[in-house]
Amino acid sequence: MTRIGFLACQGTLPGSPVRRADAHEHDCQVEALRAGFDPAGLELVELDWRAPLEAFAGLPLVLLGTVWDYQDHEAAFLTRLEQLAALGITVCNPANMVRWNIDKSYLRDLAAAGAPAIPTLWPDDPTGTDIAAAFDHFGCDDLVIKRRVGAGAEGQLRFTRETAPPADWRYGSRAMVQPFLPEIVADGETSFLFVDGQFSHAVRKTAAPGDYRIQSIYGGQERAVMPPPEDIAAAKSVVEAVPGETPLYARVDMIRQEGALAVMEVELIEPYLYPRQGPRLGEMLAQAVLRRLG
Incomplete structure (x- = not known):
């Protein structure tokens, strides 16, 4: 059996005293x-990404996992x-791709490449004055602020003109500011899963009543869907716009805005891949790993 690393953290590893909900x-x-x-002769080994480097000895490839x-x-x-990578381990997805994807300003690159985008401002540390100006910039009464380096809606805030913060308020980190899209509540978000550039499956994610966040930790629900070919092609074109090599795995999150799909995020680091809705996911990833190993 060839050992393959699955990188995790203390918040996700079994038996951890600080395991996430x-x-x-x-x-x-x-x-x-x-x-x-297992049928492909690959043994998956769960490891904390902070483990001593000696723990990675003998692993030809690691997945960024959770x-x-x-x-x-x-x-x-x-x-x-x-x-x-310096130890000769193939990292999936690789460090250069992670560096590009880790700050959500990559969405500007995708938009420049023709991907359908959501209007966004990119302040380094927005103030209450910036938020007030954003309402006027977008001509809207409802905004969402997200961390540019973030995951799982952590640090995400929603303001209306009536609940906007005072002028001297500061967000505290690099941010992206967008008009709130009511479609996220009405229709949800669709995640398109790709392995080595090939479509695997899709999931429709919807928020719990009274919320707008679609992550399961906030009560969000997901169900398998089969999008029409034109939607799959639109999502695949986004994956093809990612610079560099084809990612081993990619999750393209899209929302239908005024009838057309727009990109919310392209997850290339540690996305949840919704395996319950993708019965061929394990087999597809195993074959893709074998191709990477040559």
């Missing part, structure tokens, strides 16, 4: 991958990926 998604993903990896705290340790995480 949504860590069952880690278990589900590992179980699905093992179902495809490293769901990287957003608070950006520099250390990127350094660790480069250290693993």
